[in-house]
Amino acid sequence: MWVAAGRLAAAVLVLLAVGLLPWLTRTDPARAILHARYADREPTPSALAAIRAQTGLDEGPARVLGRWLGGLVRGDFGTSWVSGLPVRPDVLSGLGVSLTLMGVSLAVAVLLAAALSLRTLLAGARGTGAVRARAGTLAAVLAALPEFLLAAVFAAVFAVRLGWFPPLGWDGPQTAVLPALAMGVPAGALLGRLLDDALPAAFAEPWVRTNVAFGVPPARIARHALRRVLPPLLPQFGFVVVGLTGGAVAVESLFAVPGLGRTALDAALAQDLPVLQASVLVLLALGVAVGALVGVARRTLIGPALHAAAIPALRRPRLPAGPLLWGATGVLGALLAVTVVVGLLRDPLAVDAAARLASPSAAHPLGTDSLGRDVLARLGHGAARTALTAVAVGAVTLLAGLAAGLLARWTEGLREVANALPPVVSGLIVAGLLGPGAWGAAVAVAVVAWAPLAAHTAGLYEEERAAAHLESAVALGAGRAHLLTRHVLPGVLPPVLRHALLRVPALALALASLGFLGLGAEPPAPEWGRMLSENMPYVERAPWAVLAPAAALAALGALSVLAGSLRLPRRRGGGGAVRADGAVASADGRPLAEGAVR
Structure with missing residues (x-):
């Protein structure tokens, strides 16, 4: 039960982190889209607003995340x-x-x-x-x-x-x-x-x-x-x-x-x-x-x-x-x-142009x-x-x-x-x-x-x-x-x-x-x-x-x-030495007697 709960919590956390990635980065998503599509266009307020409206970014992180998760369910x-x-x-x-x-x-x-x-x-x-x-x-x-x-x-x-x-x-x-x-x-x-x-x-x-x-x-x-x-x-x-x-x-x-x-x-x-x-x-x-x-x-x-x-x-x-x-x-x-x-x-930073690739x-x-x-x-x-x-x-x-x-x-x-x-x-x-x-x-x-x-x-x-x-x-x-x-x-x-x-x-x-x-x-x-x-x-x-x-x-x-x-000497005892306790074992290496410490 604990393992299943841990997996579920990790999955939810990952989905949230990946879905909110555009807002977790240091860059403005609209600015990044504008730069990717139109490298020479100035990021004016009107241009950024148009990008946000076109992509739905103006709806806020929660709605964009919900739409993205809904798309994943449909394979989009x-x-x-x-x-x-x-x-x-x-x-x-x-x-x-x-x-x-x-x-x-x-x-x-x-x-x-x-x-x-x-x-x-x-x-x-x-x-x-x-x-x-x-x-x-x-x-x-x-x-x-x-x-x-x-x-x-x-x-x-x-x-x-x-x-x-x-x-x-x-x-x-x-x-x-x-x-x-x-x-x-x-x-x-x-x-x-x-x-x-x-x-x-x-x-x-x-x-x-x-x-x-x-x-x-x-x-x-x-x-x-x-x-x-x-x-x-x-x-x-x-x-x-x-x-x-x-x-x-x-x-x-x-x-x-x-x-x-x-x-x-x-x-x-x-x-x-x-x-x-x-x-x-x-x-x-x-x-x-x-x-x-x-x-x-x-x-x-x-x-x-x-x-x-x-x-x-x-x-x-x-x-x-x-x-x-x-x-x-x-x-x-x-x-x-x-x-x-x-x-x-x-x-390490000294440059000698006359000695480039010198042997x-x-x-x-x-x-x-x-x-x-x-x-x-x-x-x-x-x-x-x-x-x-x-x-x-x-x-x-x-x-x-x-x-x-x-x-x-x-x-x-x-x-x-x-x-x-x-x-x-x-x-x-x-x-x-x-x-x-x-x-x-x-x-x-x-x-x-x-x-x-x-x-x-x-x-x-x-x-x-x-x-x-x-x-x-x-x-x-x-x-x-x-x-x-x-x-x-x-x-x-x-x-x-x-x-x-x-x-x-x-x-x-x-x-x-x-x-x-x-x-x-x-x-x-x-x-x-x-x-x-x-x-x-x-x-x-x-x-x-x-x-x-x-x-x-x-x-x-x-x-x-x-x-x-390397192995330094250590005193005997505890669990460190090789066991020679004579435990009976089968040919495949499994013990015939259980040691059930939970």
């Missing part, structure tokens, strides 16, 4: 302020293109995720002992690669130089290959990292040793291990689906793909709010539908254990971090810190960009605007995600709405409310970035509440606070924290994308994303100007995963 999304044509055909056409591209991109992502986690899956299925996650650093580097950079590289190499695929347009299956690769590689790396991080916990459970001892084939053990770890990860799969549908605005723009994300961006830039309203509403509806399908799939995988509160908690083995891991983390962190500090000592030298260790500005200086100063802001947003979203995940019964509807809203679309809305700027970009990313962490927390929390050791603690008289801090949170916090660290590069990319679209800090302020977008046209003449910020983003991703892999 309104009329474009720019073209004067119905909005529905363009939006539905963009949705069809985006869904097709999403399907191909999702296939690429799933294949890459399977490849990244295959070694861990095979090692655990053979029952050779404690299993380590093996794809962390590689997956983090791939996940940190900007989609628009991959799109530009793929277009330059496979379309322009080799001529294997069309460089632009949307006409036939061959035009979907390069955009799908550019979108699918980072998404697959994220999914593969999360799956690879969860598998060692499944293979550390007693049922694996029992099945290995009885000669159960490794393929069957691997299948059960996948079924064991997939339920908490399925919400992340849903987030990836929505992101591939509406969040790939830069990729769609680079390849001239008429998808829904590009439709929303063009409408926002042209102040065509009816088209933006319809695009946002369709994306939200898609996100809610995907969330519902994910919920059904999750309940199907868990089976009766979901209703019997008998879901055993996954506990990742606490393998000690070797000197190589500590050394790699220290070296990479020191290298990135030194690069940033040296860059901060230089002027690396003693005067310019990382070369110069298209305007003759020092790349190292802009890289160092951009770290404060990109990396540090991403870390700060990551900390805020981690706290918000933990709180919302622990209160999943009341926040599920809001989480589904946030899941359905890509950062770029959120940025367009927030920029209209708060105006463009660094703070607006940070708020726009934070508004949606907490949802994956909340979903992860909710899934783990559900498992931890059904753990057998909680039943023992309750029998010994433990109170709610003790259960939460000593038994539940020690099992929830580590994987969610690693997830939050893994998402820091994604947050940096989201901030960079908003800056590229003009919704972040104003130029010429240095940002890593802006550096990429400014210098991509010159990638063949001056590859260093693109490689430097791309390498910084990849290093940030690798450093986040290495830091998440």
Whole structure:
């Protein structure tokens, strides 16, 4: 009942916010329509009054909202302020293109995720002992690669130089290959990292040793291990689906793909709010539908254990971090810190027209960009605007995600709405409310970035509440606070924290994308994303100007995963150690005895 009420309240709130978007922005709707239709016409009072009468804006927000909601019931999304044509055909056409591209991109992502986690899956299925996650650093580097950079590289190499695929347009299956690769590689790396991080916990459970001892084939053990770890990860799969549908605005723009994300961006830039309203509403509806399908799939995988509160908690083995891991983390962190500090000592705005696109030298260790500005200086100063802001947003979203995940019964509807809203679309809305700027970009990313962490927390929390050791603690008289801090949170916090660290590069990319679209800090302020977008046209003449910020983003991703892999010693007790309580489990990983702590 609480979940249904939360969903209903979130749906009503979203409909009101989207319907009142013309009045929530800082621009006068009539002025925006006049500018969109007649760019050279002066906004005189008589002209604005005529526009208001023509569009019905003079009736006030309440009547316009009611008319808009009535149109939605009839399937009418309104009329474009720019073209004067119905909005529905363009939006539905963009949705069809985006869904097709999403399907191909999702296939690429799933294949890459399977490849990244295959070694861990095979090692655990053979029952050779404690299993380590093996794809962390590689997956983090791939996940940190900007989609628009991959799109530009793929277009330059496979379309322009080799001529294997069309460089632009949307006409036939061959035009979907390069955009799908550019979108699918980072998404697959994220999914593969999360799956690879969860598998060692499944293979550390007693049922694996029992099945290995009885000669159960490794393929069957691997299948059960996948079924064991997939339920908490399925919400992340849903987030990836929505992101591939509406969040790939830069990729769609680079390849001239008429998808829904590009439709929303063009409408926002042209102040065509009816088209933006319809695009946002369709994306939200898609996100809610995907969330519902994910919920059904999750309940199907868990089976009766979901209703019997008998879901055993996954506990990742606490393998000690070797000197190589500590050394790699220290070296990479020191290298990135030194690069940033040296860059901060230089002027990022100094222009030397005689040294445009100069190669690396003693005067310019990382070369110069298209305007003759020092790349190292802009890289160092951009770290404060990109990396540090991403870390700060990551900390805020981690706290918000933990709180919302622990209160999943009341926040599920809001989480589904946030899941359905890509950062770029959120940025367009927030920029209209708060105006463009660094703070607006940070708020726009934070508004949606907490949802994956909340979903992860909710899934783990559900498992931890059904753990057998909680039943023992309750029998010994433990109170709610003790259960939460000593038994539940020690099992929830580590994987969610690693997830939050893994998402820091994604947050940096989201901030960079908003800056590229003009919704972040104003130029010429240095940002890593802006550096990429400014210098991509010159990638063949001056590859260093693109490689430097791309390498910084990849290093940030690798450093986040290495830091998440380190485990400091802690005292025994509570719920933190790997359980070896001998709980009898069936071959598919489900316990035969229930531990029903509600």
